[in-house]
Amino acid sequence: MSGSPILKVESISKNFRGLRAVNGLSFEIEEGGITGMIGPNGAGKSTTFNIICGYYPPSEGKVFYNGQDITGCKAYKFTDMGIARTFQIMKPLSTLSVLDNLLPAAFFGKCRAKNLAEAREIAGEVLEFTGLYSKRNAIAGEMGTPDQKRLEMARALVTRPKMLFLDEVMAGLNPAETDQAIDLIQKINKSGITVFLIEHIMRAVVNLCQKVIVLHHGEKIAEGTPQQVMNDPYVIEVYLGKKEK
Numbered sequence: 001m002s003g004s005p006i007l008k009v010e011s012i013s014k015n016f017r018g019l020r021a022v023n024g025l026s027f028e029i030e031e032g033g034i035t036g037m038i039g040p041n042g043a044g045k046s047t048t049f050n051i052i053c054g055y056y057p058p059s060e061g062k063v064f065y066n067g068q069d070i071t072g073c074k075a076y077k078f079t080d081m082g083i084a085r086t087f088q089i090m091k092p093l094s095t096l097s098v099l100d101n102l103l104p105a106a107f108f109g110k111c112r113a114k115n116l117a118e119a120r121e122i123a124g125e126v127l128e129f130t131g132l133y134s135k136r137n138a139i140a141g142e143m144g145t146p147d148q149k150r151l152e153m154a155r156a157l158v159t160r161p162k163m164l165f166l167d168e169v170m171a172g173l174n175p176a177e178t179d180q181a182i183d184l185i186q187k188i189n190k191s192g193i194t195v196f197l198i199e200h201i202m203r204a205v206v207n208l209c210q211k212v213i214v215l216h217h218g219e220k221i222a223e224g225t226p227q228q229v230m231n232d233p234y235v236i237e238v239y240l241g242k243k244e245k
Contacts, residue, residue, distance in 0.1 A: 011025070014058055032194055046167060101154075166196070168198055178201060
């Protein structure tokens with residue numbers, strides 16, 4: 001990690017009809033690293049992602065990317081900034097091929113394709129990078145969960161982001177598939193992309209993250225290395241269980 005923040009979140013809050021889903025949350029994401037966000041279901045993790053990425057305007061607070069105030073920017077503007085994300089619920093273009101799922105995304109982002117031939121070239125490179133090239137002609141909706149999760153990441157990567165938000169890309173994977181996903185995320189990070197991920201699989205968090213932010217009831221209750229947060233008594237109580245596993 002270079003140590004300089006690529007993303008800075010200052011005291012963001014979000015209210016939904018009286019429910020405070022996120023409450024006064026502040027943190028920084030260092031450029032070049034992998035940062036994780038963990039917490040029980042309903043802790044506000046995906047809401048935080050959605051605020052940062054322009055899907056929800058914050059009720060309070062500010063979001064800065066590369067020093068620029070992006071608070072409340074529309075979601076469609078984020079690819080031009082070099083930000084991409086995946087979603088917890090996969091929604092591939094299910095009747096189209098894997099390759100055709102990537103082509104529309106190639107026309108977005110800072111280095112967008114100028115024509116269909118260039119889009120195919122960019123998509124082919126990303127499919128090779130993510131290990132999906134041999135399945136480029138497969139119908140996306142007919143693939144299993146591991147490949148659809150990989151396709152979700154590939155669609156984000158086609159926009160050539162500088163920062164990638166991953167929302168539970170390992171949910172539903174078996175241990176071997178989880179290891180493959182860990183390898184791919186490490187490869188993505190080594191290519192120069194800053195990664196910010198939400199994950200419940202602690203083995204993945206420990207193997208991937210230099211820093212972990214822990215949320216509970218929309219508030220940050222801990223921040224530090226995976227070892228530091230996993231040894232925090234309050235984190236153990238509210239998230240990992242009364243006893244360390």
